[in-house]
Structures are given as structure tokens and as C-alpha cells.
Ligand SMILES: Nc1nc2c(ncn2[C@@H]2O[C@H](COP(=O)(O)OP(=O)(O)O)[C@@H](O)[C@H]2O)c(=O)[nH]1
Ligand SMILES: [Mg+2]
């Protein structure tokens with residue numbers, strides 16, 4: 001006869017404790033923090049660079065860059081003059097809350113209005129790890145296809161906003177298959193309140209609506 | 224892929240308990256919300272790689288994936304959410320909110336006794 005012992009412990013409790021501490025620090029500094037999540041190549045770095053430049057008169061943004069092992073993206077952010085902290089996950093497919101704690105500690109928080117985290121490129125894993133962020137922002141690029149929200153609902157269910165990136169490619173016409181209505185419908189089924197912005201960082205189309213939301217979100221008292 | 228990180232935390236809890244009871248853990252029962260997207264096989268493989276050559280090697284896993292629950296805004300009832308029919312099972316309303324995913328919990332461990 002074997003002996004069964006009740007445990008009842010949260011397996012990710014260590015991560016959750018760090019996330020809670022990050023949340024408290026951000027609250028104390030009154031800083032909103034956005035966690036950008038998408039597949040590799042959806043346009044997170046490009047969007048962040050352009051956003052930082054275009055809203056710099058209204059928001060001072062600091063960035064935590066998560067990458068498996070390079071600092072290529074952090075260099076691109078650095079070129080915008082925004083403070084950036086590089087975190088290498090050394091193989092892991094997601095950022096953990098302890099790494100964000102280190103990032104927050106290294107950023108000049110008192111000189112910022114917002115912290116943006118670029119998570120490791122991955123549509124599935126990062127959304128299972130709370131970082132203490134104020135909101136998750138999902139990106140889905142047009143060339144990835146319109147079936148992704150139905151296939152990978154977890155991120156789209158949790159995100160505050162969805163950026164449909166590379167919307168300029170829709171103008172290629174029949175060369176590209178992407179049913180915007182289907183995406184919006186699939187996402188709304190699992191997340192009624194999500195804000196959806198089709199944007200192109202290359203042409204700038206749709207970006208002003210995103211900026212307006214971003215600035216409102218950053219300055220809202222009850223975010 | 225995030226199974227490796229989960230396996231590491233799980234190994235830490237299980238090996239601590241194995242020391243406490245001074246017994247070999249043969250089975251662990253886990254519950255987990257669907258949106259954690261945990262793959263049972265990957266989790267087990269990652270755990271076995273970490274536990275190799277310890278008394279935790281070979282622990283079997285029984286993972287119960289808990290459905291996503293939703294709360295209807297019209298009739299206030301809770302129901303199991305399914306993507307293929309996203310509507311309240313009581314009143315058919317499609318105005319509902321998804322409740323937070325169930326956490327990942329190590330419920331119990333079965334130890335081998337002499
Ligand atoms: N056509 C088009 N390409 C874009 C757009 N935004 C980014 N890209 C391209 O997509 C590729 C990946 O972008 P990147 O920002 O590095 O994606 P990340 O991996 O999510 O950070 C790069 O070659 C970008 O130039 C866009 O709005 N339109
Ligand atoms: Mg990038």
C-alpha cells in the first residue's frame with residue numbers, strides 16, 4: 001500500500017510572489033506597465049520604437065526587453081533614447097516575474113510615465129506567467145493568419161488590447177488572405193471588452209488611435 | 224516549452240516533500256487551468272530530465288485540466304466555456320465574462336511505502 005499525502009500548493013507561487021511585489025512597486029510609483037506578447041516577428045520592437053518616438057512629448061516610456069540571448073532589440077530601443085534594460089532568458093520561452101523585478105530595479109522609474117515589456121517572441125507560453133503588469137497587449141500580424149485567436153485563445157482572452165500589425169499588407173489584395181472581421185469576431189467571443197487596433201508601423205496608418213488609447217490608459221486614475 | 228520552468232518548480236516541491244517523508248514519490252496529482260496550456264508529455268519529460276539520478280526519478284503525473292469558467296452577465300450563472308459554442312448554457316446569452324484561469328496546483332503526492 002502506498003501512502004498519499006495532500007499538498008495543495010501552487011506550483012508557480014514563487015513567480016506569483018515576485019509578480020505581486022512588482023505590482024506593488026508599480027502602484028507605489030503610480031506607473032502603468034504593459035506586457036507586449038506575440039509570436040516572433042509580429043512587429044513588437046518596430047511598434048515600440050515608433051510609439052516611443054511618436055508619443056515622447058506626452059509619455060516617457062522605459063523598456064524591459066526580453067530575448068532568449070541577444071541584445072539586438074535592446075539596441076534598437078536604445079537608439080530612440082528611451083531607457084532600456086535587456087533581460088536574456090537563456091533559452092526560456094517567456095519572461096519570469098523575478099526578471100522583471102530586476103528590470104524595474106534598474107530603470108529610472110521616477111523619470112518615467114510608463115514601463116513597456118517586450119516579452120520573448122512566443123504566442124503561447126508568456127501569457128501563463130504573470131509579471132505584475134497592469135495589462136497585456138497582444139500583437140497579431142497580418143501574415144500570421146486570421147486563425148490564430150481561435151487556435152491560441154489564452155492570450156487573446158487575457159489581453160486588454162490587440163494590435164493587428166502590418167495592416168499595410170492588407171492592401172496587397174488577393175495575394176494575402178486575412179479576414180479582419182473573422183479575427184474581430186473570434187476575439188470578441190472570448191473577450192468582450194478588448195480594444196482592437198489595426199495598425200501599420202511602416203505607413204503609420206491606424207497608429208494615432210493606438211496612441212490615443214495608450215495616453216488615456218497611462219493617465220487614467222482607475223486603470 | 225514553458226513546461227521546463229513548471230517542471231523545475233514542481234521538482235523543488237516534490238523533492239522537498241520526499242525528504243520530509245523519506246520516501247520515493249511515485250505519483251503526483253496536479254490540477255491546472257486550461258489557459259496554462261500545459262502539455263502533459265512535455266511536462267513529464269522535463270521533470271524526468273531534472274529528476275534523473277534522484278529519488279524523485281520516475282514520478283508519474285496525473286494532470287487534470289480544468290475548463291475555463293464564464294459568468295453570464297444576463298442570468299448571472301456560471302458555466303463551462305467552450306470555444307465551439309461560446310454562449311451561456313442556461314440562457315444562451317453571449318454576453319459573459321471569462322473567469323480567471325484556475326491556478327496550477329500540486330494537489331497530492333503518492334509515496335512508495337516499504
Ligand atoms: N510590412 C510591415 N512590416 C513590418 C511592420 N512592422 C514590423 N515589420 C517588419 O517585421 C519584421 C519583424 O519586426 P520586429 O519588430 O522585429 O518583430 P518582433 O520580433 O515582434 O519584435 C521586421 O522585418 C519589420 O521590419 C509593419 O507595420 N508593416
Ligand atoms: Mg523584438
Ligand SMILES: [Zn+2]
Pocket residue numbers: 295296297298299300311312313314315316
Ligand atoms: Zn445566462
